[in-house]
Amino acid sequence: MDRRQFLAASTGLLAGCAGHGVPNRPSTASDDDRATLDDFPAFDPEPTSDWSRPEDPPAWERAADERIERHRRSDVTVEVVRDGDPVSDAAVRLRLQHHAHDFSTAYNVARHRSSDPGSPYRRWVHRLFNEAVFENAYKWRQWTSPHEQEHAHAVIDFLHAHDVEVAGAPVVWQRDDTDALPSAVWDAHEADDEERLRSLIDEHVRSLVGHNDRAHDVTDWILLNEQLGHHVLTDELSDAPPTRAPPLRRWFDIARDAAPDATLAVNDYDVLTCDRSHHRDRYATLVTYLLGGDAPPDEVGFQAHVMGPNERVSAAEQRRRLDRFADLGDLDLVVSEFDTPGIDDEEAAGDYLYRFLKTAYSHPASAGFRLWGYWDEQHWKNDAPLFRADWSKKQGYHAYADLVFEQWFTDARGTTDDAGEFATTADLGRYALRVADGTNAISDVRAVTDPDGETRLRVEL
Template identity: 35%
Template sequence: QFDQTIDYWGGRPHDDAWRAAAEQRIAELRTAPLTIRVNGALGAPVPGATVRVEQVRHHFRFGTAAPAGRFVGTDADSERFRAEVARLYNTVTFENDLKWHDVNPAEQQRIDAAIDWLDEHEITLRGHVLVWNFEVMPPRVRDLDAEAMRAAVHQRVTDQVGLYRDRLYLWDVVNEAVTNTEIWDRIGWDQFPEVFRLARAAGPNIGLAYNEYNMLNDREGHWRRSLENARRLIDAGAPITTFGEQAHQGVPLVPLPRVLELLDEAAKLGLRIEITEFDLGGVDDEEVHAQYVADFMTACFSHPSVDAFILWGFWEGSHWRAGENAAMFRRDWSKKPAQDAWEDLVLNQWWTRAAGETDGAGEFTQPVFYGRHRVTVEHDGQTVQAIVERTPDSPDWVMVSLP
């Protein structure tokens, strides 16, 4: 329970009535039955075989932002950083490395090596960002006239998407267009949907997102204008697939029923939604911080339009809001309660571990969270293992044959 002597909510009601329905949605949306059929050498069903199912990877994207340099650094902190990323996340966003700037050969080599490390660990990469604002573009571009800047923006989008198109699953094509209007005011708002078309031409199979802030902070003016911008893209026929909601949260806390209402409003666009930059600052009580992180994650994971929950950093030694108690690991790598809460959800409550025996038909059925699972079957001294992907589109059974 929250400490009721401190009003973190700005006087707004914040009961727990939302929770039971959210947990029910999680069971319906994020899990499905998996049947293990065990046969013997001659194809006959094997009753009474021991079956263990253990998840090894989520289908849903749980991720973090990170500097590319941490994936190639040789210092102790970088080594620990990589170990935690490999243990906790299946998706990464480079915090600054893919923003628009002139990349020298050494920096490009570091980025490529970081992506190689992610590939080796089967961690997908989210591209951030193709077009943002004047401050995040090379000085040589900033002072161009409208026609020359338009050409530079086109070249930027085409080159970057083409360069990384087989290495990213999605690009933030445009970031924060509600407040960062300088580029569009100069090159023309008709270019807002056009950059999505250029990105699609360069990357036919990649996800394309419009990313905005203040979407889940309940700041009505901003989120309404963000939805209007997304609708503008859709109405113009832009090939947008995803609406990114940054979710940098603070005090006063937004009640979770309101968070769900805001997600419902965004879902009316008909796009997939990703939580792209979550953090929570300004809550000094670490237990309150942990509880709200867990509740916010639960609300988002329960929503049918949400495909990803990505932090904007997790370690105090590499976090833009370290002074606001937003990181989940302290500088010395000790865990804050929020980190324990994250792990309890992602690696425990929302993680499949099950065991049982096959029935008379040689089958064992178990609800599992969508993702990759290691299935181990034992019978009469024989052991067989199989790796099974259970997704919304996969078969709901797998055959395991004993020798």
Template identity: 35%
Template sequence: MSSEDTFGSDADERSEGTVGRRSLLGALAAAGLAGCPSDGGDATATDGETDASTPTVTPEGAADATPEATDTESGTDTPTEPDPAVERRIREHRTSELAVEVTDGSGEAVADAEVAVAMRAHEFGFGTAVNAGTLIEESSEGDEYRERIPELFNKAVIENQMKWRFWESDPELADAAVEWLLEQGLDVRGHVCIWGRSDAGAIPSDVLTAIDDRDAETIRRRSMDHIEEIITHYGDDVTEWEVVNEAMHAYQLQLGVYGDDIDQAEPWNGAVAPWTSPLLAEWYGKADEVRRENDLDIGLGVNDFNQFGYSYTDGRYQSQIEHLNDDAVQLDTVGLQAHVGARTGEFNTNSEPDERVSASRVAEEIDKWADYGASVKITEFDTYNGDDWEGDEQRARVLENYLRGAFSHPDVEDFLMWGFWDGRHWRSEAPLFYEDWSEKPAYDVWTGLVFDEWWTEESGTTDESGAFSTTGFHGEYEVTATVDGTEVTETVTVSEGGATVELSPDV
């Protein structure tokens, strides 16, 4: 595998609230916050830094069973019509009944009352990674950036500025970005407490020295202190933390502790496998201790890449999850990055697998991660990877397949892009906008699904019993009843099991 395939996530490297309908949020012109500029000098980590590639580790299990081939369009499994089975699952898992009962002042049912049901926010998380510098610093490109984020998303993750060295160098920039996002009604996901990439600007210089010196005591002390410091600093402002990012692939900190017990060429064969090491469990145990001692209602998760196309990650990631559940803490989230690649090999193998697959295949792959007592989240979607893309129309179809497949799966809670605009994307290949802010084909897919197909607005009149009902996508609604020109409106949340709202206009 090439280095972009094995380590092409975050340049992480580069990188939860309400989504309202575009017509409602289009008027939001988010004001930029002055101050907290990032320093472009070598001495200070900035949010715009990107990671260098990391040496490739050849996966074990090169001889994989090849899945049965699927008839595809243009050589890819990207059908142009929604799969009926996927659509049935979406209706089953993402919609419920909203019942409206209208009465008069004496409690008697009112027939023929006008009822309007208007969705205002999704329960499901539709999010993106954001660049803290572009978000906070005054600039013309930042103006568009700030307008688009609350218009299109209800969740965000800070691309770089919460990574260890970045955050220690300039915590005020991360703080300002979090504050801005919260003010716009977005939830914020914590990325990341620990990331073992020594070439990505994510590890403080004194800890890099400790790694070189195999100073296990310093590495343990500094990392445990940092986990406590950053989690308590943000408290409940952050909904969940990736405690350790990419433990299967990035483990320089663990090399400083375990040395030659980790086989760098074939880490699955060493005396210590980084993804099932005692230190990994200690980090998660520390994070759990911090949230319990501070009474924080936050989640703890894992995050890694190559789970969709490649087969080597399956047993490795599963063993990591089981290790943490058994020896540290019950995980709240399993993160699947989904940097989708267009290649020529078979899906779910280790030889240049083509990840341009159908929505049903996406959901099948998610099944592998759905039985660990944790929610599943697509954490870093984009379509930069591979050399066989046929253009942006095909990228848009692939986004649609992954989005439909994820939304149809009952265990998935969020779908986050790893950036949405080419001007602030780690490979200049973001899903929604070109660098000049013109819309890519995938923009219509995203907005068409999130704000149209999966958005509920209904109206009608009550029957003789004063009742009106409809089926709506899970989220927040405004429900209005009008009787003889007098109206009353209430806000109600529709979730699994449905909801009932009683309205009594003062007539």
């Protein structure tokens, strides 16, 4: 879910609609309600003592923290009244339920189905992430199987039941050395049947995005994947360069028509890693071309597989590259596939995850950060960022949990003053709000979405 969708979904919450979570529900307050308000569901990411931040952070981190404070948090005042009059000494708790920013992972449908209901693979996905993208299930060849579709839909239900959004990827991926494309596409390609090939791709875009948007609430799609390196189909359908091929705009038009409110993204590699300036130039050319169409992309995705120590970039260089794409237009930026299989030392890999994630999150145009898996046994290089094969935690786990569930997590408690107000600072997102005095307790779901100015949440007891 990009920032546009989150803001739209949150409008109703701010107006008092229940949305996801706990609706307005007056009740008779118990002593525990008045004292601690501890009836919120607990979340413990289980940080451990072997991870600690330096007392004197480096310059890059101090600068990132300043940007995060400016772009990712809001001053919040909870105003409590009864019959229009302020209520003092009311107990207030404001606890984050769902970050406005996507913290995401790749998730494998086959692994899910082979795992027990209480397995760590199922348990950790909804404890650590608010979004998941299927590792393989939406690849075109797999999607042609009715059984694969049924399996994917069941996992979508599981994830949604645990408040995890589902993103789809990839819709169009022309890589010819994998089994991602069905045989009908290759048959049309080898027969030079352009009309058949165009029809197959058009219908695939329309059906995959449209069906899952309407029937399964999958509204975030990587529509075009790795176009810079894999463009065999667009080469057949157009004489234009792969960065300016007219079929690309057509596919965005079709997807937008099939799912008018969906988030559509373009995605490629070696932009936030390595030092391939020509490749970055070509990606900027591709994004600029797509922005000129009738259905421009909403997001730009950046794969960030670190395949060797020399592929790391500094925090300053990472920011410069993000700035370049943010300046191209009204776009959200998403780190779409992050891992570090090229960094052998786990401590160094965890440190890099910490720096890379904090730098990305601090950018005002950033909307999401996705780990490409989290467990060594379900990872394309058997070297996932968070967990070893036996589910013991890597340095990367502690870095990730410290950022997402400590530094960027709000669980504020207090009492209202004589004006009936409780003031705090909160990370942007969807909140469980509970207010109690000696008579009543109110539970509600509210959204904090604007980092500029003050967010006021009024509660009527």
